[in-house]
Amino acid sequence: MQIEENLHHDKKEVFLPGDLLSDETGFISGTNTYEEQGKIFSSTTGTINQTNKLIMIKPIKCSYQPQIGEIVIGQIVQIRDKKWIVNIGSSSEATLHLNSTYLPEQRQKTEDDEMNMRQIFAENDLICAEVHSVNNDKSVNLHTRGLKYGKIEDGLLIKVNHYLIVKQKRHFIKLNNNVNMILGHNGQIFLSNQDRTTNNQKVIYCQNYTVQQRVDIANTGKAIKFLQQNQYKISQISIEKVLNYISEKKPQNDWIILIEQFFLEQKTKQQQDQ
Amino acid sequence: MSLKRQDGRNLQQMRNIEFKLAIDLSVDGSCLYKQGLTEVICLVQGPRAKTQSELLLIEYSVSPFSNIESKRSSKFDKDYSMFAENLKESFENLIILDENGKSEISISVCVIQNDGSSKSAVFNAITLALLDAGVSMKDFLVSVTVGLDQGNLIVDLTQEESKTAQGELTISYQSRKQKIDFYELKTLKLQQQEMDQLSKLAVSKADEIYQWMKEEIYQIKQKQIDQ
Numbered sequence: 001m002q003i004e005e006n007l008h009h010d011k012k013e014v015f016l017p018g019d020l021l022s023d024e025t026g027f028i029s030g031t032n033t034y035e036e037q038g039k040i041f042s043s044t045t046g047t048i049n050q051t052n053k054l055i056m057i058k059p060i061k062c063s064y065q066p067q068i069g070e071i072v073i074g075q076i077v078q079i080r081d082k083k084w085i086v087n088i089g090s091s092s093e094a095t096l097h098l099n100s101t102y103l104p105e106q107r108q109k110t111e112d113d114e115m116n117m118r119q120i121f122a123e124n125d126l127i128c129a130e131v132h133s134v135n136n137d138k139s140v141n142l143h144t145r146g147l148k149y150g151k152i153e154d155g156l157l158i159k160v161n162h163y164l165i166v167k168q169k170r171h172f173i174k175l176n177n178n179v180n181m182i183l184g185h186n187g188q189i190f191l192s193n194q195d196r197t198t199n200n201q202k203v204i205y206c207q208n209y210t211v212q213q214r215v216d217i218a219n220t221g222k223a224i225k226f227l228q229q230n231q232y233k234i235s236q237i238s239i240e241k242v243l244n245y246i247s248e249k250k251p252q253n254d255w256i257i258l259i260e261q262f263f264l265e266q267k268t269k270q271q272q273d274q
Numbered sequence: 275m276s277l278k279r280q281d282g283r284n285l286q287q288m289r290n291i292e293f294k295l296a297i298d299l300s301v302d303g304s305c306l307y308k309q310g311l312t313e314v315i316c317l318v319q320g321p322r323a324k325t326q327s328e329l330l331l332i333e334y335s336v337s338p339f340s341n342i343e344s345k346r347s348s349k350f351d352k353d354y355s356m357f358a359e360n361l362k363e364s365f366e367n368l369i370i371l372d373e374n375g376k377s378e379i380s381i382s383v384c385v386i387q388n389d390g391s392s393k394s395a396v397f398n399a400i401t402l403a404l405l406d407a408g409v410s411m412k413d414f415l416v417s418v419t420v421g422l423d424q425g426n427l428i429v430d431l432t433q434e435e436s437k438t439a440q441g442e443l444t445i446s447y448q449s450r451k452q453k454i455d456f457y458e459l460k461t462l463k464l465q466q467q468e469m470d471q472l473s474k475l476a477v478s479k480a481d482e483i484y485q486w487m488k489e490e491i492y493q494i495k496q497k498q499i500d501q
Contacts (some may be wrong), residue, residue, distance in 0.1 A: 014492055014496055016495075017405065017410070017411045017414065018411075018412060018413035018414055034370060034412065043370055043411060045408060045491075060498060061408040063321045089322070090323070091323070092323050092377050093324075093376070094323075138376070139376060
């Protein structure tokens with residue numbers, strides 16, 4: 001083992017746990033840092049982010065931290081009094097209160113609703129919701145007001161790393177091949193043929209799938225999985241880029257070979273640019 | 275002329291260390307750590323909503339085919355259960371756990387091949403997997419095994435060497451604080467002077483590994499950012 005000693009990082013961009021950030025007094029330690037004997041140290045891997053006297057570390061990879069307004073897909077874990085416990089993959093549990101669910105008619109929630117909570121969402125149901133608020137102890141309140149949100153079924157769920165997902169204007173997306181996609185900020189992607197963005201209908205009902213739709217959904221799913229394996233960012237543009245490439249080449253060959261060709265071409269392009 | 279060991283190494287030379295991060299994308303952090311022929315795999319499920327009463331869960335296992343003699347390890351084996359407790363204690367101090375007590379971290383570590391120094395490999399593998407998961411912790415925990423064989427101080431013992439060694443010392447060390455966390459000595463007979471020498475050697479070697487490991491991870495993470 002060769003060890004190069006006394007290597008100095010003059011332009012240190014990445015900080016690792018235990019790296020000294022500042023030994024002067026008067027600085028405030030922000031998120032992902034800790035203070036010991038007046039000195040501030042980093043506690044995760046990431047890049048430094050300093051505003052005036054506040055020092056923070058922006059992590060490269062961490063567990064999902066929800067923010068207000070983000071769209072998440074989760075699974076119902078438990079039913080408690082007047083609320084559901086939802087697993088959205090964050091560091092602490094998320095709750096969905098009965099009052100923040102959707103009713104087709106305008107009225108207050110009654111005791112009857114409380115008794116029939118399981119009819120709205122039962123255990124192991126998948127739901128799509130928006131983050132309503134984040135408490136001080138990092139637990140999350142969700143809401144499903146609006147037709148867009150609520151129970152999702154009859155589709156394909158894909159789990160990817162949440163840091164690969166690009167924040168976009170819209171997260172209910174209709175792709176080129178007429179597949180409807182919900183891009184959850186927490187790294188869960190749901191593909192189906194139900195269009196959730198139209199406001200005309202009052203209740204979203206499931207249509208029967210045609211064979212072509214099934215093929216399209218499966219292909220989109222494969223494309224996303226390959227994007228994840230190669231650690232590419234996932235967005236509407238990147239998914240459509242892969243799908244276009246496949247449709248141009250006429251998928252008579254094996255799908256997997258075509259996708260691998262695509263990524264090889266991308267990599268060589270990158271190397272040429274460098 | 276310098277003495278050589280069975281496998282052709284110098285007396286105080288480590289075996290080749292390799293590690294690979296993010297081998298399993300279904301968990302938050304993972305690491306495959308190789309030190310010579312010793313292989314350890316470690317998986318970390320990063321801070322998630324609590325399902326049990328404990329904040330930190332560590333599952334330590336040794337696969338039955340890892341040793342020369344095939345032997346099934348059990349939870350009730352004293353050596354295993356003691357070491358699992360030691361692991362938990364030292365990583366509880368290292369990891370910055372959730373203040374509110376609402377999230378847990380679970381670590382499972384398995385020795386796939388044991389060719390000596392497996393305990394120090396376990397420490398290093400867990401540290402790397404935690405780093406991959408992005409769990410917030412205070413420092414690196416680096417571990418090393420040293421020994422005394424026929425009057426010579428040697429580093430990173432193999433299985434064969436640990437059978438004949440007079441003394442075998444495993445430490446885990448926090449380099450920045452210069453603090454020894456875990457200290458295990460297996461010995462038949464050892465003098466005070468030799469003991470001091472062993473400790474000093476272990477600390478200096480742990481420092482070297484720490485520097486090397488840090489350098490490697492800087493390069494890996496820098497690449498990720500550049501992408």
